Amino acid sequence: MSEDQKRILEQQLWNIANTLRGKMNADEFRDYILGFIFYKYLSEKMEIFANDILKQDKISFREITPKLKQGKEYLEAIREEALEKLGYFLKPEELFSEVAKRGRGSNDEGENFDEAKTNFILEDLQKILINIQLSTMGTDSEEDFDNLFEDMDLNSTKLGKTPDARNAIIAKVLTHLDKIDFKLEDLESDVLGDSYEYLIGQFASGAGKKAGEFYTPQQVSKILAKIVTTEKHKLKSVYDPTCGSGSLLLRVAREVKDVAKFYGQEMNRTTYNLARMNMILHGVHYRKFDIKQEDTLEHPQHMGQQFEAIVANPPFSAQWSANPLHLSDDRFSQYGKLAPASKADYAFVQHMVHHLAENGIMALVLPHGVLFRGGAEQHIRKYLIEQKNYLDAVIGLPGNIFYGTSIPTCILVIKKCREMPDNILFIDASKEFEKVKTQNILREKHIDKIVDTYRSRKEIEKYSHCASLKEIAENDFNLNIPRYVDTFEEEEEIDIQAVMAEIKNLEAKRTDLDKQIDVYMKELGLVF
Incomplete structure (x- = not known):
């Protein structure tokens, strides 16, 4: 990714962050936007990991549904591997993009979001964030994921006065974030890490x-x-x-x-x-x-x-x-x-x-x-x-x-x-x-x-x-x-005689100018 593309991405993320600003201070809306970005990262990492395991079976992670005959067996095998390698587990229906799609409802992906067109996802989303933590219980990663999302209160009135208003703003943020490709499959790139650092710096400055x-x-x-x-x-x-x-x-x-x-x-x-x-x-x-x-x-x-x-x-x-x-x-x-x-x-x-x-x-x-x-x-x-x-x-x-x-x-x-x-x-x-x-x-x-x-x-x-x-x-x-380090700079010596001569010269010029002005004023019949 070029520096210009990176800057565009950083600006996109900052614009999405400002969607949440409302009446919140920098500390508060920081916790929400960084939390959502983190959830998106965990989801994408989970999907890439699961798809790699499922490659030999010629199915994708999202295709595992309750209707799939061996669905439970697939999920259990992936869960076991994920907890060992990634430290957490998410089900296909808990992935960020799936939740964003459900929340968007019949809204398009533009700027204007109609509350009436969104689907209510707040309760599901809060459960998913808790489930990420619960998936680590009793594993080596439990301490590292413990209460990671505790600062994201999706029922806070700072997000909106009513549940529907809060739902609409969160659905909008998830939709905009869903459109951004963090290029996690590019192992040489740390686009998301760099962008996260950029956002942290922006919040710090404010x-x-x-x-x-x-x-x-x-x-x-x-x-x-x-x-x-x-x-x-x-x-x-x-x-x-x-x-x-x-x-x-x-x-x-x-x-x-x-x-x-x-x-x-x-x-x-x-x-x-x-x-x-x-x-x-x-x-x-x-x-x-x-x-x-x-x-x-x-x-x-x-x-x-x-x-x-x-x-x-x-x-x-x-x-x-x-x-x-x-x-x-x-x-x-x-x-x-x-x-x-x-x-x-x-x-x-x-x-x-x-x-x-x-x-x-x-x-x-x-x-x-x-x-x-x-x-x-x-x-x-x-x-x-x-x-x-x-x-x-x-x-x-x-x-x-x-x-x-x-x-x-x-x-x-x-x-x-x-x-x-x-x-x-x-x-x-x-x-x-x-x-x-x-x-x-x-x-x-x-x-x-x-x-x-x-x-x-x-x-x-x-x-x-x-x-x-x-x-x-x-x-x-x-x-x-x-x-220990002498940084003293000697000032240039001032020639007092030269300065006095220059002052005399300026005084003489001013006297001549006064005389000329006096002549002009008399010609005009004015007193100077």
Whole structure:
């Protein structure tokens, strides 16, 4: 699929999404449209899988009806295979296109939908979404499909005041989605995955402050992903302790040939559902991801495990308990101090360091304050550098590149086995960006420069500097980037004598002009 075709598809999906908007905010109609797209994906995947099994019998999945003599046997055999390979099962009459066709009734496929011409499908549709989950009960995929559609309340009055109005809008959305070919049979293409990512990004840009809960802008994701995959072609594991929609984990997978397993944790229930859908939509087998829903700092779900690559965009300066009991927790005990209750940034750093494998790399985005704030944060910062020597690089990003906040941010890169243990690389990329409307954007050239500079550890005037550990100690472990990368631009000297001469010249010209105007005014009989 060409870039132009991809853009057309993305715009089609966004237009369909806006059909649902009504009085709902971005968060609410996001859950419906992404849920319907996911249902369509599961249906098409099911049909392709079943048709492949049935090829030798020379029938199609849709031809299996109660009237078919061996119908039950066929369905049971397909169900068993599907639960093992796909992790779920749908009957032929439960397929997306079948439901869309029933709901459309005698309406055509155009824009105008007459309520009276639609068939009522809300109850059937709600049952089907529940059946997808029920089909996994007692199987290995049960946890991955558990309550995936719980945020899609088809009886919500936000969809319409009456059941018929709600039915009409949903029938319309299903009809429009049914016309779109996601090309799932093209194994080399990830059209649907890319489109899903596009929609998630669109919702994030319109969701204001809440956006940071579930989405990291792709430009930042690329930097993190490229850094943690430096000199790696395959990864045993990648982990994100605040995984949101899972987009950052999936971005890492694009930088290597294979990721054996994805791990993540997300506190927000709705976002956790979105992450699991996103994984499955990108063709990640249910056995290849392990995403949990809980508060990472208070109730970590992957204790005892270490990961080869770790990426994160934790909520900036979030509150946490800072309970003294945590000082006996292996994640925090060796530091002797906990991150402040009002700023959990270093608690996330400590958590991630604990889970980092000896040969691993971790990269996370944090607010600039972590570089220079004092107290417990300075203590933790000093321990990481002086006692452990884990900090590999500090990268300053431009302000206003995250949705919902304009503050400048930085990336900390941490490795337990560093190739250059005698220095820390500082990169000041804060001034290299492109302004698009109200947002600052990092283009490919900006991303490539950051990553290339990190990988080569080049020193570039006014951009990067390798600071010795002694230099950092002399700065009392303050990592504020301007202390290490001098970006000061000398202003051109002003010739005061020349400026004064120019002012005298302008004053003389003005006097001459006043005299000329006075002559003209007298000729006209006017007083100047």
